[in-house]
Amino acid sequence: MKSRCDFCYHHCTLDEGQSGICSVRTLEQGRIVTKAYGHLAALAVDPVEKKPLYHFLPGSKTLSLAMPGCNLACDFCQNYTISQSSYHQHQAGEAIDTAALVSLAVERNCPSISFTYSEPLVWQDYMLEVASLAKSKGLSTIMVTNGTFSEEALERIFPLIDACNIDLKGDESFYRRRCNGSAKPVLDAIEYLVGKKAHVEVTTMVMESEHDEAHIRALAGQLAGRGVQVWHLSRYFPRYLATDPATSESYLQQMINTVSSFGIDYVYAGNSEQKQATFCPRCHAQVVSDRRHAPIRYDKTLKEGRCSACNQEIYGRWPS
Structure with a gap:
């Protein structure tokens, strides 16, 4: 009997033994489970600004963790070794239970735990287990995500996550050409979370070869119309399968100047030498x-x- 996964907007319908687009969720004995549950591909203490979050507990450290996997296939992926299945499927990782993670955060003087590096949506069952315990111990929770939530996932995740950084990678054409995805669920999620008064910051990695002034202005209008107040415009550097030339500092500054009149109060340069004060x-x-x-x-x-x-x-x- 087929079963339908509701972790992201793809809503994959799976046969026994079949995995979803993310390669992480699979149907086993009639139940959809997350492969290698709790096996981490990455664990580190980071400045919270690295997420990037500039308006959430500035100057603090956050315990950052990831299981492998992603539900998109961006050809420019910056963390492809843990997100893309052709790389991560043979990585065993380390199994760590939730109590140990929360204890580690406290021990390292981290007031928050971040679910980051890969795509937490595809291992949200583990994320929510950790988040629930973290919040019971007085810690904050952070999700760094591509934003392609299902409606069901949004309702599950919102009560247990204190801050989100959401990637808005481009317009619908960009998502289809370069990510095997869609911009619509991302914009819908941003609208939902801002409307719920969640702490939301948005990141767009600016590719000089793709994001012209009209493109960036259109994204600015969509974000401003949804009430976004913090937007990180980040320089692109070639990674994974992408060969587009790196974005220059001058082009990034040009795009930041372009959106100055849209009513987004806080726009920052990322992966940049430009000043990043508030x-x-x-x-x-x-x-x-x-x-x-x-x-x-x-x-x-x-x-x-x-x-x-x-x-x-x-x-x-x-x-x-």
Whole structure:
């Protein structure tokens, strides 16, 4: 008997022994299970800014983890060795139970745990087990995702995740040509999560060969219309199967200037040497220091979420 997976928008229907598009979810003895459950492909302590999250507990560390797998096939994938099945299917990884992970986060003075590097949607059962225990111990939870949720997954995940960084890779044509995916579920997820008052930051990796000014302006309009307040425009570098030339600093700055009038208050350059401080959108006072340099310093009134110079609300979750 066939069974249908509801972990992502693909909604794969599987026969016994068959795996989904992600290669991670498989039907075994009438049940869809996640292969190598709890076997990690990556585990590290990172600055939270690396996710990237610039408006969520700045200056803190986060315990970052990943199981293998992804439900897209981007030819430019930056983490293809743990996301793409032709690479990760023979990696055993290390099995770690949830209690050990939460204890490790506490031991390493990490106020959060991040599900990142590969695509957490395809191993969301493990992610939610870890997240549930983490939150019971007072830790925050972070999901770095391509955003191709199913409606069922959104409803499961939203209560247990405190902050998301969601990739919006391009328009519908870009997703179909280069990702074997679709932009629609990503935009739908962003709209849902922003509407639920979740902490959302969006990342777009700008490819000079693909993302012209009209393309970036169209994405800006879609994000602004959904209430997104933090957008990371990140330089592309060739990886995996992609041979497009790396995006220049000057082109990235040009695209950032292009979207300055769309009402997205906080737009940052990623994978870049450009200044990455936060400024008040009303009076333009600096409220968080340049994130390229440690330690990161922030206006103490951000504990109340406001600019000390003009009392403007600054979007985010700030250290108490």
